[in-house]
Amino acid sequence: MEAFWIIAAGSLVAIPCGLLGCYLILRQMAMVGDAISHAVLPGIVIAFFISGQREPISMLLGASILGVITTFLIEFFHTKARLQTDASIGVTFTWLFALGIILISVFAGKIDLDQDCVLYGEISYVPIDLWITANGTIMGPRVMYIMGAVFIVVLLFIIIGYKELFLTTFDPKFAAASGISVALWHYLLMGAVSFTTVGAFESVGAILVVALLIVPPATAYLLTENLQKMMLITAGLGVVVSFFGYYLAAWLDGSIAGAMSLVAGVLFAAAFLFSPQEGLLTRKKRMAFATNKDS
Amino acid sequence: MIQHVDNPVVEIHDLTVTYNKKPVLWDIDLTLPAGSIIGVIGPNGAGKSTMIKSIMGLVPLNSGYVKVFDQDLQDVRSRVSYVPQKESVDWDFPASVMDVVLMGRYGKLGLFTRPRKADKEVALDCLRRVDMEAYAGRQISQLSGGQQQRVFLARALAQEADLYFMDEPFAGVDAATEKAIINLMKTMSEQGKTVVVVHHDLQSAVEYFDWVVLLNLRLIANGPVPEVMTGQLLQETYGGKLTLLAEVGELLTKKEFPSREKE
Numbered sequence: 001m002e003a004f005w006i007i008a009a010g011s012l013v014a015i016p017c018g019l020l021g022c023y024l025i026l027r028q029m030a031m032v033g034d035a036i037s038h039a040v041l042p043g044i045v046i047a048f049f050i051s052g053q054r055e056p057i058s059m060l061l062g063a064s065i066l067g068v069i070t071t072f073l074i075e076f077f078h079t080k081a082r083l084q085t086d087a088s089i090g091v092t093f094t095w096l097f098a099l100g101i102i103l104i105s106v107f108a109g110k111i112d113l114d115q116d117c118v119l120y121g122e123i124s125y126v127p128i129d130l131w132i133t134a135n136g137t138i139m140g141p142r143v144m145y146i147m148g149a150v151f152i153v154v155l156l157f158i159i160i161g162y163k164e165l166f167l168t169t170f171d172p173k174f175a176a177a178s179g180i181s182v183a184l185w186h187y188l189l190m191g192a193v194s195f196t197t198v199g200a201f202e203s204v205g206a207i208l209v210v211a212l213l214i215v216p217p218a219t220a221y222l223l224t225e226n227l228q229k230m231m232l233i234t235a236g237l238g239v240v241v242s243f244f245g246y247y248l249a250a251w252l253d254g255s256i257a258g259a260m261s262l263v264a265g266v267l268f269a270a271a272f273l274f275s276p277q278e279g280l281l282t283r284k285k286r287m288a289f290a291t292n293k294d295s
Numbered sequence: 296m297i298q299h300v301d302n303p304v305v306e307i308h309d310l311t312v313t314y315n316k317k318p319v320l321w322d323i324d325l326t327l328p329a330g331s332i333i334g335v336i337g338p339n340g341a342g343k344s345t346m347i348k349s350i351m352g353l354v355p356l357n358s359g360y361v362k363v364f365d366q367d368l369q370d371v372r373s374r375v376s377y378v379p380q381k382e383s384v385d386w387d388f389p390a391s392v393m394d395v396v397l398m399g400r401y402g403k404l405g406l407f408t409r410p411r412k413a414d415k416e417v418a419l420d421c422l423r424r425v426d427m428e429a430y431a432g433r434q435i436s437q438l439s440g441g442q443q444q445r446v447f448l449a450r451a452l453a454q455e456a457d458l459y460f461m462d463e464p465f466a467g468v469d470a471a472t473e474k475a476i477i478n479l480m481k482t483m484s485e486q487g488k489t490v491v492v493v494h495h496d497l498q499s500a501v502e503y504f505d506w507v508v509l510l511n512l513r514l515i516a517n518g519p520v521p522e523v524m525t526g527q528l529l530q531e532t533y534g535g536k537l538t539l540l541a542e543v544g545e546l547l548t549k550k551e552f553p554s555r556e557k558e
Contacts, residue, residue, distance in 0.1 A: 026388065082315075160407065167398050171384045177351045177377035178402030178454065179369075225434040227389045 003250070005127040005141050007242045010260055012147035013200040014212045014238025016154035020193050021217040022231050026169050031086065032071060033213040035093035036190065037197040037206060039070040041100025044198065049107075060150075060198055067194020068187055070096060123204040123256045143203040150199040157192050158231075165189065166227060204257055211261035212238065215268050222271040222279070237267060296528060298518035300328040302365075304458050304489045305350060310359035312342070312349050319345045321513045323359070327506070332484050333491045334504035338533050341511040343493045344380070347460045351377050363458065373403060376456035380463050381443045386435055392446050393431045396421055399453030414453075421452035426475060441472030448476065459483070459490045465499075477503055497529065 024033050040063035047062025070092055077088040131142040139145070158165065168175045168185045176182050193213075200209045220233035245260025252259065273281045303326035310323040320342040327333055335343045348354045350361050352368050364371045376399075396418040397410045404410065410418075422428045425445040430438070438446065444464055451459055465473050480490045480503070494500055500507065500520075507523045509515040509532045516523045516532075 026385075163398075163401050163404070163409065164406070166390075166394070167401055170388050170390060170395070171379065171398070173348075173353060173379045173383060174377060174398065174450075175401075176353055177372075177375075177379075178399075179372045180401065221389070225389045225436060226391065227394075230389050 002127045003246060005144070006123055006256060007239075007246050009123060009126040009141065009143050009147060009203060010208075010242025010245065010256075011239045012144065012151050013204050013209070014216065014242055015235045016147075016151050016196045017200055017209060017212040018216040018220075018234035018238045019154060019158055019231055020189070020196060021213040022220070022227070022234055023165055023169055023189055024193065025214065025217050025221060026227075030214050030218075031089055032074065032190070033193055033197070034210050035074065035089045036067045036070050036194050037201060037209055037213070039093040039096035039100075040064075040066045040194055040198050040201075041097055042066060042103055043100075045100055045103040045107075059202070060146075060195055063198035064191050064195040066096065067197070068191050070194070071187065071190035123208065123260075126203065146199050147203055150196050154192055154196055157188070161185065161188065208257040208261055211264050212241070215261070215264040216241065219264075219268045219271045222268075222275045225277070237264070241267065296516040296518050296522055296525075297325065297514060298522070300326045302329065303327050304329045304364060305491070306362040306365070307346075307350070308359050308361075310346075310349060310361065311357045312345055312354055313357050314345075318512065320349065320510075323510075323514050325508065325514055325517045327489070327491065327508075327517075329489050330484055330487050331489060331506040332480050332504050333489065333506040333508065334494045334500050335491060335508045335510060336494055336497065336500055336532070337510035337515075339495070341532075343495075343510055344462050346508075346510065347377070347462055347491065347493060351375070351460060373454075374457045376451040376454040376459045378447050378451045378459065378461040378464060380466070381440070381447055382467075386438065386443060388435065390435050391431070392422070392427065392433050392435060392438070393418060395435060395446050396431075396449045396453050399450040402454065417455070418449070418453050421449040422446075424452060424479065425449045439469070441468040444468045444472055445475065448479065457488055459488065461490065461492045463493050463495075465492075465494060465496070497524075500524065 021030075021033060024030050043062040043064070043066025044059050046066075047058045050062075051058040073092045073096075074085070074088045077083045077091060078085050081088075083091070126141050126143045129142050131139040131145060133139060164175075164180055164185050167178075167180060168182050172182045175185075197209055197213070200212070216234045216237040217230070219237055220230045223233055224230050241260050241264045245263045246256060248254075248263060249256040249259035271279070273279055276282060305325075305327040307323050307325050310320055311318060312320040319340075323346065335346060337343050345354060349356055350363065350368070352361075361368065363375055368375065393415070397414060399421070400410050400414040400417065404414070419428060419431060422431055425448050427442065427445045427449060430442065430446075435443070435446065444467075448461075448464065451461070464476055468476070480492070483490055484505075492504070494503070501524050505520055506518070507520050508517045509523060509528055511532045516528045
């Protein structure tokens with residue numbers, strides 16, 4: 001049962017992260033995902049102060065708002081101060097992250113919140129972190145509910161906004177000229193990334209979230225030239241990563257999040273070498289074949 | 296030689312646009328006639344693309360206004376189509392030719408509707424008009440420069456607009472595509488549609504267009520080809536010396552941002 005919950009939680013995190021990650025890498029904004037995942041920290045802390053408890057809805061909300069502010073600041077420094085995008089990302093997220101750390105450390109003694117529980121959620125605790133109602137009924141792992149909700153919201157967002165996201169990602173000028181608000185969809189996407197990142201953060205930890213946001217979509221990008229297939233492959237990869245990651249960790253008796261990220265990296269390497277169109281070895285073989293035929 | 300027309304499709308009044316404090320368009324006043332093929336001509340950096348972008352509301356205006364069909368662009372957007380430079384997008388994007396042409400229908404569809412069969416038929420028909428029907432299922436990463444341009448044109452046709460703005464459609468295309476594009480424009484103009492084209496080859500301009508806008512930061516000329524494409528006006532547009540205004544702009548930029556590279 002433990003294996004099932006952990007693999008299910010991993011998949012529930014991997015799928016929404018990967019789907020949004022597809023858009024991030026196509027917009028050449030992969031590192032924005034990384035930035036958001038750190039910069040949301042003060043949002044979580046402030047939400048905690050306001051609500052007074054570790055209650056997921058207000059935390060998700062606080063984090064989402066901070067995530068959108070982060071992307072706004074990145075854009076702002078880039079356009080107004082004419083700073084390069086990567087420098088702008090670096091300035092924004094380190095600063096916000098630091099603010100979050102200070103807030104936590106100043107108030108750490110008074111409240112039930114520390115860096116560990118906010119930053120480094122641990123996927124192996126999923127089966128024991130249960131949602132127990134007031135009258136004592138055990139509803140199953142808490143993470144499944146949080147990530148289940150995030151999963152549904154992200155899925156609806158992508159299904160409803162598919163063509164707008166597609167167009168604003170591919171050709172923002174044409175989108176604007178045909179009356180579709182590029183800024184609106186940019187911030188909606190960033191809001192969705194923040195929301196997902198935070199939910200996932202608290203459930204499975206930081207490294208795994210950043211890895212799942214970027215690596216499966218990058219792998220799928222090498223395997224297909226169709227956006228819908230790319231998203232399906234990404235989702236499939238998310239499940240595969242969770243499954244093999246869990247058993248790799250069990251076999252090594254090591255960190256589950258680490259093993260899952262490692263599996264994602266190995267799959268990427270495999271796609272890089274053997275992809276039918278773009279693979280390094282496939283191309284070499286094709287070239288060798290062509291030269292043999294010529295001679 | 297600045298000719299004004301009655302009932303213009305586009306009216307630009309007192310338009311000034313600056314990038315980073317440097318003027319790229321200065322005090323433009325012009326009107327464009329309906330049903331013509333209009334060339335916007337001038338040297339590199341003359342503000343040709345910027346003029347089209349400011350009509351399409353894609354760049355902020357420092358002063359002045361633009362009217363399309365005598366209304367704000369917002370109210371007539373569905374009647375206006377824009378073809379960006381083909382270099383402005385990533386052609387390795389995971390999309391098929393059909394996906395891209397269907398984007399021309401998105402503006403009409405609204406948020407919750409997906410492209411229907413009718414939209415796909417329109418898209419196929421537009422591909423036929425640019426001789427690309429056979430490529431509908433092809434990935435866009437496999438297209439040549441000329442084919443990319445045809446796909447962009449098909450997408451614009453799919454918008455079923457009355458006024459088309461095309462940013463350098465002849466740049467980097469093969470001779471056959473160039474011919475196909477110009478035939479398409481002639482057909483469109485016969486159907487009463489207006490086509491505004493950013494262009495920089497003077498020789499073909501005389502042949503392709505029936506109305507020409509000469510631009511170099513400010514408006515040099517606006518009128519029918521025979522009256523505008525004269526030695527003196529072209530000299531004024533392309534002449535060795537930039538206008539005084541450009542030099543002032545240059546100075547301003549340097550003073551304000553001494554160590555920055557200009558864009």
